[in-house]
């Protein structure tokens with residue numbers, strides 16, 4: 001997949017940007033606060049319809065444009081998959097409602113036809129690595145679930161829809177549990193929501209089992225290369241509802257557990273989940289909340305059997321993140337048949353010399369990568385010579 005042209009209107013500091021993206025590797029060079037990260041954010045937004053660091057879409061609208069009651073932020077990607085040319089457009093439309101209020105509407109067009117976000121996901125794919133993404137390892141479990149959801153949504157059609165349905169079903173089920181707890185009533189009312197939670201949840205669990213197993217295989221291989229065989233990386237899935245619970249009294253995860261879970265089909269997981277929900281119904285009514293399910297899943301990263309989220313050094317965490325992200329690139333290629341666009345924000349500055357060289361070597365087999373840097377000297381002359389260099393200054397991008 002190759003992004004050939006990017007057009008932005010009223011996106012963050014870019015009131016208007018039109019840029020061609022020639023070549024395989026594009027180096028975006030500029031001082032701090034010039035718009036480099038925002039550019040990567042725009043490309044990633046076109047792949048996931050979600051920002052990695054904005055709390056909400058309103059933050060993406062240019063400050064000045066957003067002051068008027070009506071504003072339109074537009075992101076357009078012209079991209080090519082094999083020999084086929086496509087256009088993806090996202091419009092964020094700020095509209096006046098009532099006397100003083102505003103509302104934000106999102107429109108997505110794929111090749112000129114309006115689509116829902118769930119339909120458009122996976123058409124244009126990207127993987128992003130930002131320095132602050134170490135929170136995937138070090139932050140709370142919700143960070144890891146979010147990471148996994150975004151990665152799987154791009155690769156597996158139907159996952160994003162199942163996630164949206166599941167999230168809605170959990171909200172409704174929790175409201176009903178709370179009501180039953182406070183005011184009593186017929187617990188049979190839960191049956192419909194139990195079905196919804198179990199059927200959509202099973203799709204999530206099934207895909208997470210496979211994604212984690214496949215990402216682990218790819219990440220472990222890259223990690224072995226990046227650490228020169230010094231560290232064995234494992235990704236361990238702890239599903240909140242485990243379709244294959246550990247034998248009683250056993251607390252460590254047997255090495256073959258992941259493999260055992262991959263043999264389970266969606267229907268088997270659904271039945272087990274439904275059964276478990278009915279077993280703990282009384283307890284859940286007493287607590288007024290859904291206590292098991294993918295909304296409470298956890299994934300841990302182990303380096304030589306040590307939990308890196310809790311005990312990893314800065315360097316170990318950064319290297320693991322790099323292994324994970326490069327695995328995600330390979331995985332998306334395996335799943336969709338196309339290379340995602342790789343977006344690396346200030347990544348080299350964080351790596352030692354050997355790992356920089358390893359990363360640059362890896363880039364030679366990607367179809368397209370965009371890298372930002374404040375310092376072009378971090379790259380070898382040979383690498384710069386093979387790349388296109390763009391200068392980013394106050395929201396203006398010019399080819400050097």
Ligand SMILES: Nc1ncnc2c1ncn2[C@@H]1O[C@H](COP(=O)(O)OP(=O)(O)OP(=O)(O)O)[C@@H](O)[C@H]1O
Nearest residue numbers: 012013032033034035036037038059060061062063
């Ligand atoms: N909604 C917005 N409207 C206008 N400007 C914005 C908006 N959001 C952020 N900015 C500004 O855009 C500028 C560029 O930010 P960005 O993070 O892209 O810079 P950068 O070149 O990556 O810098 P650094 O090297 O420090 O990471 C910042 O000064 C920021 O205040």
